[in-house]
Amino acid sequence: MAGHAVKHDYHLVDPSPWPFVASVGAFLLGVGAVGLMKGLVGEDNPLYIFYGEGQWLGFLIGLLVILITMFGWWGDVIKESRKGDHTPVVDIGLRYGVILFIASEVMFFVAWFWAFFEYAIFHDVRLDPGLASWPPAGVETFDPWHIPLMNTLILLLSGTTVTWAHHALQHGDRRGAKLGLIATVILGACFSALQVVEYTQAGFAFSMADGGNLYGSTFYMATGFHGAHVLIGTIFLAVCLVRLLAGHFTPEKHFGLEAAAWYWHFVDVVWLFLFAFVYVTFQ
Known part of the structure; x- marks a missing residue:
């Protein structure tokens, strides 16, 4: 019935930005790693700004995004546990x-x-x-x-x-x-x-x-x-x-x-x- 909270033993997580942020970080990290290992990005590629002269830049940005995601996402899980969820x-x-x-x-x-x-x-x-x-x-x-x-x-x-x-x-x-x-x-x-x-x-x-x-x-x-x-x-x-x-x-x-x-x-x-x-x- 409307106005009555549904009581159950499951925890429905709140909307979170971390899956999307993790995807962006994984993409940057993966492409950056390929660029570093194989040098596949040429000057005519739109990603050259990240993986051209400074090929480490995109890789490090992706790694940083992944680390931030780990800290934030798992931090949210810890908070949920502390709240009794x-x-x-x-x-x-x-x-x-x-x-x-x-x-x-x-x-x-x-x-x-x-x-x-x-x-x-x-x-x-x-x-x-x-x-x-x-x-x-x-x-x-x-x-x-x-x-x-x-x-x-x-x-x-x-x-x-x-x-x-x-x-x-x-x-x-x-x-x-x-x-x-x-x-x-x-x-x-x-x-x-x-x-x-x-x-x-x-x-x-x-x-x-x-x-x-x-x-x-x-x-x-x-x-x-x-x-x-x-x-x-x-x-x-x-x-x-x-x-x-x-x-x-x-x-x-x-x-x-x-x-x-x-x-x-x-x-x-x-x-x-x-x-x-x-x-x-x-x-």
């Missing part, structure tokens, strides 16, 4: 959403593992009948028992600290939750720093001849994208730490931290597969 039904939807997101990330890495195993197992058929080994001759691989092993231990330890933080919060131990999150963020930063050192020392020196381009591309895409996920997960956990310090989380309601922990465990498991197969088995 995330009812138990909405909470279930959020959980399903994070689970499906992680499932899509799993398939993303499955693609890279598939490519790597395809070349590693069937290199003599798929690449060159004369290619007798994988990695191809002349490709100098990383020693898995130095930096990769250290990073493995770091991620395994970080998996325990984020679990500590989660369980501490569930039992009302806010100090333990803070210490666990701080330790996890530090460990994530250490992993990223060591990966930068590893890449720098290698100098991206995989040979581009005799199949080395395929080995290098599959190796760097798999490990590089994993490194990007570690960086994203570290930022995710750092935001949760800030929210914890601000008093946003309670033992009963802390899905933001729980989602970050799920994501971090996913990152850990992917690295174990990378270390076991990409670094050790097919070195």
Whole structure:
């Protein structure tokens, strides 16, 4: 009936500019990245003002718009949660959403593992009948028992600290939750720093001849994208730490931290597969 509010457990979000803003940012970022990598924009192209002499301009503007969108959109989600809009039904939807997101990330890495195993197992058929080994001759691989092993231990330890933080919060131990999150963020930063050192020392020196381009591309895409996920997960956990310090989380309601922990465990498991197969088995 008119004049009576509809009561239900769902949250109908307010009109938001962020989907449109994100689309604009993604377009600028994508075209800017293509322009930087391939130099496809000529002087007769209307986008030359962004991607001509200063090709970085459009890329950086797109990146800035995306970052602003992330800050604003997720900030709105946090505000909705603080207002009580995330009812138990909405909470279930959020959980399903994070689970499906992680499932899509799993398939993303499955693609890279598939490519790597395809070349590693069937290199003599798929690449060159004369290619007798994988990695191809002349490709100098990383020693898995130095930096990769250290990073493995770091991620395994970080998996325990984020679990500590989660369980501490569930039992009302806010100090333990803070210490666990701080330790996890530090460990994530250490992993990223060591990966930068590893890449720098290698100098991206995989040979581009005799199949080395395929080995290098599959190796760097798999490990590089994993490194990007570690960086994203570290930022995710750092935001949760800030929210914890601000008093946003309670033992009963802390899905933001729980989602970050799920994501971090996913990152850990992917690295174990990378270390076991990409670094050790097919070195």
